[in-house]
Amino acid sequence: MPNTTSPQSCRDQTGKQATSGQQPTPINRRAWLAAGGTALASLLAAPVLRDMAAMRGSVFIARNQRYDGNLQQTIQDGLVAGGVTLNQLRGKQILLKPNLVEPSRAIPHMTTHPAMIVAAAEVFRRHGAEVQVGEAPGHLRDTDVALQESGVGPALQDAGLEFADLNYQQVVWHRNLAGCSTLRGFYLPQSVQEADLIVSMPKMKTHHWIGMTASMKNLYGVLPGIKYGWPKNVLHHHGISETVTDINAILTKTITIVDGIDCMEGDGPIMGSCKTMGLVLVGTNLLAVDGTLARIMGFEPQHIAYLKMSQSAGLGPLRQRHIRQHGESWRDVMDAFKILNHDHLKSLRTSSGPLVS
């Protein structure tokens, strides 16, 4: 059973462990730059960088989206609204990271839809970037099964896109900057190490242990199974919220494009039922996007432990007033997701909402 306890402490930037109950020292701008943020900075417009420094962010929300619609236009609009300077993409290596945790043809709403991945790839390729799709499926050692069952394999082949199996690549060790878990560091695969930009492409889903999973939790899937296992039980034993925060703290070159069209509610992230929302969200700050998704799904963001911890660690804004909205307002698309009837999940709600057993 994963460790889902409430956050107690994180380490500060000097490596000292904060005492229980203290707020973690935020990742400061110097540490962010040292960790590779300069590469991302070159892709972002000046106002976005000022926002980041002021711990603010923006989120683009598009509604009435379909997998057979013009997703390329939506994604491009979202990137532009988020301040990504598209003319700086030429020659950059972009790693798209979908969620292919345990694909099943019978449950297509579990994993990122192939149309979303190909559309995002086309936008980046159109602007001269080199695109690779990579994933380390969390529950399957045979990655070919994940590609076949999700439909992503044939779609990538048709689009002439390369896939990187992150489970078995060579790894590079990175020191744990945020120190929310007791892990000293994390092993990252070569493709992640070499990417100029990692695009987290999650599915919008409930999660039966931690409430919800979106762009930040999706980055569990860049850690290689060959080091962390199937499932990545090392992370579970060190706390899901703690390790989600830690991983996001070392992955500084990230943006997100969320598949919120056919989503999962109830017993997510694997066995839940389909909830059609028709949404695509884009943002350059993953915490701001996930906080917004939480509100749309009927959760109180401050009650989701990894969001609260990431905010305390300085990974971005969570308060509504610090997140600028582009496109639709989250209030106009809010539609509470069903959750399992368990106390640890009900306590995450903003108010009472639908439950399933």
Place this chain on the structure above:
Amino acid sequence: MNARAALLDRLSRQPTFAYSPDGVMATEPASFAAMCLLHGGHADQAEIILHWLVSIQADDGSVGVTADQPAPRWTTSLACLAWRFHARLTGTSTFAANCQSGIDWILGAKGLPIEHAPMMGHDTRLVGWCWAAETHSWLEPTALHIMALKSVGHHDHSRTREGIQLLMDRQLADGGCNYGNTTVMGQQLLPHVQPTGIAMSALINEPTDSRIDKSLNYLEKQILAGPPLTSRCFAMSGLAAHGRWTAACRDGLKLAYSQVRDQKISTYKLSLLYLASLGPENPLLTSQYELG
């Protein structure tokens, strides 16, 4: 040259044994390749690989996943299987000390039990083997370590027996195995071919049980559906372990041969296909009972 010989020929010309065509040498693909080369009469080449495994063996007997990653150590099971297979075929004891040291490490390694886990469907107190140190016991590493223990005659060892109990406990009610859970919060999880095939391979010669039958039925159905190569090979191994090397397996094999003929594929997959093509004579299976 027949299809199996062609696989062996391709394997024998490889400079490295990895999970992907351009990957680094890794213990699991290397161990499987060594067994193939030994079986195919290329003992000299197999011994180069077996000595490489020796070169990366730690003082505690464990063999890590790659040369530069000494942990996790679940691949110790595969190195031991390869060393033991060499002893069987050649009648020599070149790697006996390495194998014994690996087995000693296996007997001391344990997954973490969980005393109270009311939301989980499996018996979390059973101790098998984990993927990475200080984590829970999971299905595949437990099955692989059981195979290694059986290969040296530890069929009745308490660790082997508890491991078998764990594998049986993790069978899904409708057949097949998940990566290691059965139900979570009352919901049955999805079966998958690879872990089911590996678990069935380790359950060779265990007493008949309806849970095993259900999982074999699941594998037979999946073979017909045409899973990708790696999963298909483990499914064939699991079926062959229980006398179900059927026409569907042979058809699956032919299809696999045709799919890999002109493809650049990893030595990992080449080796798995070679081993699966041996049906009931797959060394992963025969190693477990001929010395028992």
